[in-house]
Amino acid sequence: MSSASAQPNRVDRAIVVARDRDNVVVAGEIVRHRRATRIIHWTVALTFLIGLLSGMPIWTPLFGWMAYLVGGMEVARVIHPYAGVAFVIASAFQFFHWLGDMHFASDEKDWWRPSRMARYMRWEDEASEEGGKYNGGQKLFFWAVCLGAVGFLVTGIPMWFPLRFPALLREIAIILHDVTFICFLIGVILHIYLGTAAEPGTFRAMTRGTVTRSWARLHHPGWFRKVTGESRDKRT
Amino acid sequence: MTVQALEIKRSSAAMWGTKTGLREKPVVSKYIDTTTCIGCKACEAACQEWNDLKTVATHQEGSYQTLPHLDADFWNLIRFNEREVDGGLMWLMRKDQCMHCAEPGCLEACPAPGAIVQYANGIVDVDPSKCIGCGYCSTGCPFDVPKFHKTTGKMAKCTLCVDRVEVGLEPACIKACPTGCLQFGSKEQMVAMGNARVSQLKGAGFQDAMLYDPQGVGGTSVVTVLGHGHPEWYDLPRDPHVPLLVRAWKSILRPLGVLAAFAAVIGVFGHYATYGPKEPPEGDGVGEGRTK
Structure with a gap:
């Protein structure tokens, strides 16, 4: 195994291995995904x-x-x-993969309210010290995606094989497929925005997998503390 | 089939509504008198022959009817219904085919631009080169006419022999009819002929005889004289409309959805301009060790 000091242009193999474990600090960064x-x-x-x-x-x-x-x-x-x-098969894998982290904490149960979402979007929502790896909005989006995938599948089948379903069912399926899509599209637009421009430092969590300590402290202080053992207010 | 020489009045999935033509031209129509139909099926044979349609295996279901319903390879079907009326048996025959609605539900539901067109003369036609075989047209049709063809993957239905009409010939079914119960001409003439026949029938004791030209779909280019004023006895819907959900989907939900999508994109830019990105405070995290 080569070491980072011997070959400075290479990433230490140990770091590569460590980066494949969630919620650990590797080379000053935290592995998120x-x-x-x-x-x-x-x-x-x-x-x-x-x-x-x-x-x-x-x-x-x-x-x-x-x-x-x-x-x-x-x-x-x-x-x-x-x-x-x-998409539905991939979403099913995603569902089981993420399910454990997606239970709403007691102070996240009101995230479905537009007022709570608006408060977050004004950057006025104080991140919960008790919160886990994901905040209420992310959990809500997770559940919306799962519901959407089911909606697309159930309404999509009569549209796929129109000859095998009665006309009224097809009409209802088309309407619900559209409604699901419109909601989904708006959600995805917000999701992409929050994951890129709106919250810098987030996108790399889904590309290289790691986030900076300051990012974690700002967005997910509870998770940060659990991972690093440091207090949120350590900084001076 | 599409015919280049004919002016197109409406087209599926056009941007500004469905109207594409400017000029008003005389609308053509078939005339069907169910009271003089003898059920000889010459029109069925003529349709198969002129349109070079493949032979379809018939179904024996205890009646003279060739098939239970129209088929992608069988566009003209005589329906045979038996009904007891005033103690006597009535053998009701009706020629079933595309009704060529003035406001076609198939065309409204179709998502492929130009796959369903309505010519200025009222004929509603499928262009297989543009059809994507999604079957939305059959969802939009109140008469259950367009059928999916398994070989071509496209929808197929009666063209009202647009290739014959274009060169001044009558449709093949009309040409073949031996009793004169099928006629072809301008919509005006056919309606006038139908009304005259209905009053004649009323005089002959058929008190509830009617001309079937359903206004719920703007009238049809197939007007049918019914001896009994009960369209459902002839497997016809009493008051057909383009399904309400299809209308709501195309004219309410879809524009709202497009607006909502654009609003979300604009909203995102507006949000960035107003609140900017959410970033960690300056210096936060700097100088902390690389250790765990």
Whole structure:
């Protein structure tokens, strides 16, 4: 095994190994999402993107240009349900992978209220010292994604095989598929925004897997304390 | 089938509503008199032959009817219904095919631009080169007409012989009818002929005879004289409409959804401009050891 001091351009193998364990401090950074988590997350994201690109041109001609990215309207119709099935399978893995961290703490139970979400978005929500790895908003988004995946699947099947279902059921399925999508799209737009521009330092948690100590202290002080054993207010 | 020479009045999935044509042209129509139909099925055979449709295996279900319902390879079906009326048996035959609605639900529901068109002469047609085979049209159709063709993966239905009509011929079914119960001409003429026949029938004792030209779909380019004023006896919906949920989906939910999506994107930029990013305080975390 080579050491970092002998070959300064290489990452120490021990660090690579350590980075594949959640919630540990490695080389001054905290591992937030180990490799498996990141692969699952990006599989969900990629299958959703394919579903989006093949679904939106069928939804409205306003987004007809997206059909060109997947090979035309007919290709879109063919691949959309398969992308959907892949998305649901990936979401199922994600569900079991993250389930343990997604129970709402007592002071997070009001996150469904728009007032609480608005307070957070004004950056006025004081991060909970008792909170775990994820805050209430992230947990809410997790449950929304799981519910959405079920909604897409249940309403998508009659749309996939229209000849086998009565017309009224198909009409209801189309409406619910649209409603699910509209809610999902708004959620994903906010999710991408919060994960990139709005909260710098977050995106790397899903790429290289680690976050800085200051990031963890600011966004998830309870988790930070558990991982590092340091108090939130240690800084002077 | 699409025909280049014919002006298109409406098209599926067009950006600004469905209207594409400017000029008003005379609308054509079939005329079907169920009271003089003898159930010979010459129209069925003529339709299969002219449109080069494959032979479909028939189903024996205790009646003379060729198939239980229309098929992607069978666009013209005589429906045979038996009914006891005033102690006597009535054998009710009705030619079933695409009704070519003035406000077609199939066209409204279709997501593929130009896959379903309505020509200025009222004919509603599927363009297989643009159809994506999603089946939304069959969800939008109040008459359950468009059928999915398993070989082509596209929807198929009666074209009202648009290729014949375009060159001044009558549709194949009309041409083949031996009793004259099928006629073809302008919608105005056919409605006038139908109304005359209905009053004649009323005079002959068929008090509730009616002309079936359902206004819920804006009227149809197939007007049908019914000897008995009960469309459901002939497997016809009494008051067909484009399904309410299809209308709500296309004209309310979809624009709202598009607005909501754009609003979310604009809102995100507005949020960034107002509140900026949430970052750790300056210097926080700096100088802390790399140890655990």
